[in-house]
Amino acid sequence: MTNVSELRHRAGDALLIAGGFLGSGRQHSRQMTRLLQPWINAWTFSHMRLLRPVEPVPAADQPRPLPRGHRPLDEVRYRFDGADLGLADLHRRTETTAFVVLHGGAVVHEAYPGRFAGPTRPSLLFSLTKSMLSMLVGIAVGEGAIGDVRDPVVKYRPDLRGTAYDGPTVLDLLNMSSGAGDLEDWTDPDATIIRFKDAIDGDGSLRDVVTSVERNTTPGTAFNYSSIDAQVLGWVLESATNTTLPQYAARRLWSRLGAERDGYFWLTRSRPRTAIGAGSFNATPLDIARLGLLMARGGAVDGDQIVPGEWVEQCRTSTLSHLAVGALGPSGYPHYGYSRLWWTLDGPRNPFTGLGIYGQYLYVDPDADVVIVKTSAWPTPDDADRDRETITALRTVADRLAADAMIAH
Template identity: 65%
Template sequence: MTTLVSGRLLNAAAIAGAGAGAVWLWRNQGRLATRRPINEWTFTHMATVMPTEDVPRGGRVFPLPGRSGPLEVSYTFGGAERSLTDLHRNTNTTSFLVLHGGELVHEVYPGRFAGPGVRFQMFSLTKSVTSMLVGIAVDEGAIKSVADPVTTYLPDLAGTAYDGPTVEQLLDMCSGAGDLEVHTVPDNDIRRFERAISGGGSLREVVRSVRRTAQPGARFNYSTIDTQVLGWVLESATGTSLARYAAERLWSRIGAEHDAYYWLTRARPRTAIGGGSLNATTRDLARIGLLMSRGGELNGQRIVPEQWVARGRGRGAEHLEVGALGPSGYPHYGYANQWWTLGGTRRAFTGLGIHGQYLYVDPQADVVIVKTSAWPTADDQARDLETVTALRAIVDHVAGAGNR
């Protein structure tokens, strides 16, 4: 009898322990999935982890002529001369592609699960694509004006921190809503947002709970929640999902080689993350960069308004200039229209995603660079600065120092 009771107690304890472990795994799945080396798999297999909505390509592929070859470029960082091999090792590169003059001059895939047909998780680089879609919607008249209040399109946000900011203020991350986006603070806005995405909570309730922390338009505060609201504005204005609008107005028109996809929230109604859930191949992202480098035209067709592209290279607002972003941005960046600006005479700009995703565009030099990565942490100023230093050196090398 004693043995039987002891056995039952041990079984119960084992079941309870397994249950507690399952609960811990559920609550910490996001942290586990983004740790190295697991993140190299996660960032190339999001369709097996989350619900998705496809972004189908069109019928014809826009060619990227040229032949990829070695790129013997060095850059100086930390007092030492470094090679691209050093860059890839130091910054956990998974894919890397360089276009010059629309031609493919360099392409490598150092990641364990990487390759030309692999779709990579782009995180906040998605924000730059969302901006392009908003620009198209404005040009078509679905969004009447960027000066419209957010609540014109999302009346259910009346009485929240998003009652007052305009579409333009969201585009420039100046809504005045929310706290500092730091991924290491357990219960701040972005962590609650992430838990709602993966744990089945309500994103709408998280957004409605965000506090007003500044007057709209007064200061820059990088916010994925701002772009989520912007994506909802787009969906409300166009009457279609983010993925479908992206397919019809963008992906089917750039000559993409592969379908892209957005992953969606687990909770219903499922929604794409306009600030972070696009997955696409490196080559197709290069086509997006080429479209931006060419002022919104590709293959003889106008896709994004030229003036909208120009907005992403800098808007002239003092608090958005390079070095003026405050604690919410690194000193070597400015911001405009959901793009990070680099200033200088070239006025290059880049889309960025956490864990080291880049779409670097230098229209003057006619260079586009895509880099996907699997950093061990969401943000890393040293890795970011080394990457930007290397990308600038590549532009100098490929296009010639005379293009500075």
């Protein structure tokens, strides 16, 4: 029987890539693969408050219950690599821990195949946190706390003058196009991202890591997935709003969203502790679905415009050629594009998704009025086949619900 002490130790290894990237397709060591077996991941990802210092994001004083409906989605079949598969196959083959589907604003399908999952159990979102950060930045822009996304980063963080972040704009950070840093490589012990992880764990300074990053391309011209970019963006938001990321999320998003349960960010071990905006938010599947519903409904809930509608539209697609579907290069799978910390997809309805390593998804198809949450415990951080299969299945579910709605009307 594995005890809590051993799980804490193994969780430290899991956090090597917390806040990192799903999509590079890079191979990780066999030792890491053996260590991070799905059941250990499932426990770790659902018990982060036992393993790290955290700052809560309290539930709404008056939660907005999600209405309930039903669709026979267990009958949905999707085609993948020549096989005819159903949702039970998806959950087994891609280590699903929780799966929630909203259609028309109602929960129409809910499953918790994970060992430690349930409707009240928070889960670590990893880099799906970045998509929530995008929503918070959109709120700050709408409120005027951030004047313009084309403002330079150093307007809000003058302490970064003279660094690689002196030149990029807020929009460059949102689009992972700062030109700062190189390809994230969690297998290279000398990589900047490993020093970033070590600083989160209390070995060194996050600011020292950020200021050591070098400029590699002209800002705004090339996509390069960067958790450090997202961390800097979180600092920009904190400086612009004069509050911490968890506090701003609680006041301006979580409470207005009608969240039923507390969420939380985990923090650096070293003091002063700071939230990791690049990938440390934890929430229940149903509250994650509420984030997706907000994006599916143009940023509004019950007539309350929380995220500006124009911001939501700009997250669905990009007019920049280097962010188009298939154009992201080595730090993106070919079926994705990118816009404002969301992964875009082609197709007639332009769905988009938040992603986190180990198989975390918040799939949003506004035209079909569909939101799908899938949390997972993959044995490895990145998996091109599991990702491709998941997107295929989620598209199929959305297509089925859209078709059913057309028949009903």
